Structure formats: structure tokens, C-alpha cells
Amino acid sequence: MILQVPVVQVPDILALDFDGVICDGRREYVHSGWRTYRQIWDSPSATPPDGLAERYIALTAVIETDLDVPLLVRALMLDLPAERILQEWTELTPQLLAGVAREKIQTEFVRQRDQWMAEDFNHWLNQQPLYPGVTDRLQQILASPIKLVIVTNRGQRFALQLLQAAGVMIPESQVFGKQSDRPKYQVLRQLLTLEDSKLWFVEDHVKALRLVKQQPDLAQVELFLADWGFNTPTVRAEMESDPQIHLLSLAQFTQPDFSGWLNADCNS
């Protein structure tokens, strides 16, 4: 009798988004967003209203870039209904900007985060834990032949600091931070030009994955939606009928091998 041992496929390069895949930064974001909101819209209140963080967290699916963070705080301070925020976010953002330059908000956001880090680094750090089991798994991957890279909309130095504080010693050259609004698929393309490799990309934002799907030269990239990240049950349900995007759970992500990843959407 021939025993059939299933071959577990393994990537050559594993590209991971940071927020919503590695790190649960929601409390840090809402606090930095509140600080920015106060400066830009001149709020007299020193502390956020009760429940702001919880209302923000429930709507994190709309956040794609740093700019969205203070804008979501503003939308909540204006008492816009949650359903409207979820469904009309793209149309709402110009109204929420209300004539304030994007760059001004982005600069203020970075300044507020820097100030908070300088005031109380440990408080800043404690507001954004890595998801359970992720540190160990990243350390295992870094010790393996697989090349681990991080592709994030955060500034590179913030992601690096959090990883290093958690004991994940990834080289700086493998962390691709926010770079002049370059979309993530361009970073993936750059990774592929270096070598002809099996590239897998894990992300919690379906829009970023769909943009990769639209690039004919990136057809070989395997795409995974992190179901523990900042996406909605509606989006996760859509993935079950999408043959090109695999739905991945945190349990699968943190297990010591890649079994089940490529047919992850058939296992649930």
C-alpha cells in the first residue's frame, strides 16, 4: 500500500500586512486620532467622550491610511450613523476634511504619535499588542529559509519599533512602510522582480487584495484575507466564493507550518 502524504506548499517570500494581521493597533490609533482631531478641529475637551474608542473599533474596517483615523474620529464626534460611515466612507471623506489639507492632518498625526511616544513610550507600546501566537510564528519564519517581509501603510520606523519590542528581529530592509502613497501591489511587484519566487501575501483589507488581483503580472501571487483583522463578516462571506483569495484564520496563521493555507477557504 502506498501511503499518500500530502505535500504542504510553502512560500519563498511571505509578505504580511502589519495592522490587523500582526498587530492589533486599534487603541493606539484611536488615541493618536483623538489627539490629532483635537489639534486640527480645536476641540476644547481634553479627554475623548465615553465610548469613543469602542465606537471607533467597531468601524475600523473603513481605515486604510493614517488620514482615515482622525477623520473617523471626526465622523464620530459629528454623530454620523455607523451604517452611513461603513457604506459611504469614500464619499464622506472630502466632506469630513472640510477644507483642511490632507497633508496638514497627516503631519499632525505623525507629530501626535511621536509626542505620545516621547511622553510615555510604554503606554504607547501597551496600546498595540501583537496578536496571540504571532511573535513565536514570526520568529520561526525568520529562522527558516522563507523570506519574511512586512508591507504596511504605517511608517516603517513605527512598525520596526513594535516588532523589535516584541522580540521579532527582522532586518530593516524587509519592512516596507508607507512610501509616498505607493500601493502595496507595487511593493509586491518589486519583490518579484528580485527573484522568480512563490510569493504569498496576507492582508486584512480586501481592497488591497483586489488591487493585487487586477495586476496581470502578479497572477502568481497567492492572496490571503486575515479573518482576525479589520474586515467585516460581509467581506469574509464574499471570500468564500472567491477562488483567488483564501480566507485564513489566526489559528492557521500561527500553527508551525503552512498546511491548510492554500485550501483554507475549503476547511472552514
Ligand SMILES: [Mg+2]
Ligand atoms: Mg491591515
